[in-house]
Amino acid sequence: MTIALPPSLRVFERGWLSANGLLCRDPESDADRDADNARPTPATRYRYTLIDTGYVSHAAQTVALLRHALAGAPLARIVNTHLHSDHCGGNAALHAEWGCRITIPAMEAAAVAAWDEDQLSFRATGQECARFVHDDVIAPGDTLQLGGYAWQVLAAPGHDPHALLLFAPEPRILVSGDALWQNGFGVLFPELDGGGGFAEQRVVLDLIAGLDAAVVIPGHGPVFDDVGAAVERARSRLAYLEAEPRRNAVQALRVLIKFRLLQRQHMPDSELLAWMDDASYLHRIRARFFDDAPMTALMAEGIAGLVKAGAARHVDGVLYDHG
Ligand SMILES: [Zn+2]
Structure with a gap:
């Protein structure tokens, strides 16, 4: 079953480990916004933002996907939910193509500026990620205007200590990254180093349960709307993992x-x-x-x-x- 999303939001569902991308479309100006509200014309100009950019080895495919979807318009901005290489591996290639602004979780800013691959976890995990430079940051408590909606930025440690969720209360859509999938969630990496993860993930699942989201756009797999059931599945998976780390x-x-x-x-x-x-x-x-x-x-x-x-x-x- 395909779940209908507002026309200003478009999901690129990718393969096994390249993260999904969410393309958000906003009218360029007030005049364009009026046109958008009535009926977009070919002259309506849009600003496009992509949330998460796929794995580095799929970067050329990501650029091609975007080029097709944008139909000549530029990509204005990238926002990353977290900096695993399957979520930010396309940043460098997309920036090379369109010179777009890159927005990352604030807690990663120093590591990205210095391109410290140990702190960024790429080297430790044997991953590759093409180097990029960020332009600005987001942190829990911020609000992002994308696709015509206001998205709350929320902390989602557990899978990654600096990961973020984006939640738009008005259409009740959650961009969950790897904190919640339809069946489970991402590996709790901090836990492997003794840095915690089980307790953090439980708090994140409680937070998500309290958001009353109608639709979740996950980092991997299809968009889903059985949110309560997905949270329950994630909770039982968490209990299963915690019983035997x-x-x-x-x-x-x-x-x-x-x-x-x-x-x-x-x-x-x-x-x-x-x-x-x-x-x-x-x-x-x-x-x-x-x-x-x-x-x-x-x-x-x-x-x-x-x-x-x-x-x-x-x-x-x-x-x-x-x-
Ligand atoms: Zn991840």
Whole structure:
């Protein structure tokens, strides 16, 4: 079932790990706004903002998608819900194309300005992200005017300590990033380092439950309107993970390997193992959750999980991307 959104909002639902994008359209001026309210004419000029930009290895596809959707208009602005490379990996390419303004969560400003890949988690997780420069920031308590609506900026730690939600009370639409999907939520990365995550995620789910959103535009997967049921599913998943924190670590392992696979398309086991040995995050996961087992054991568990989920094929010692 496709859920109808206002014509000023358009969702690009992407593949397995490239985050969805939300394109917001606003009339350029008051005159254009009047035209928009009546009936947009070819002369009506719009300002376009894209929320989240997909994974770096899909950047060319993201630019092509936008070029088609904008039909000659420029992209004025990018807003990121959080700075994982599947949400901001297209920033640099889109900026190169349109010189758009880039807005990021305020807590990440210093790390982005210095391009500190450790703080930004790219290096630790073995991720790649093309460098970009931000123009301004948003923080919890701010309001963003996009697509003709006022969006409240809300904190959503748990999956990422600096992640943000955007909620427009009037059409009751929530942009949830990786804090809530139709079935679950993103890996609780801070938890893997002992930095908390379960408690934060519970607070975020309570916050979302209290918003009374009618529609959620998630970072991954389809737009959905069974919001109460999705929150309940997320709560039971949280309880399942919290009962055995190693489950969150196993999920992280699968996601990180899948990301790498998206970049490489296929990888011999030897290449995957060398990459895993280089990712400091995986060594910390190994020490905390796998009793310091050899990295080959983690690799085997990650591969088995991806194959079982239908997200990869493993043939003669080579792992292939599959979906
Ligand atoms: Zn994320």
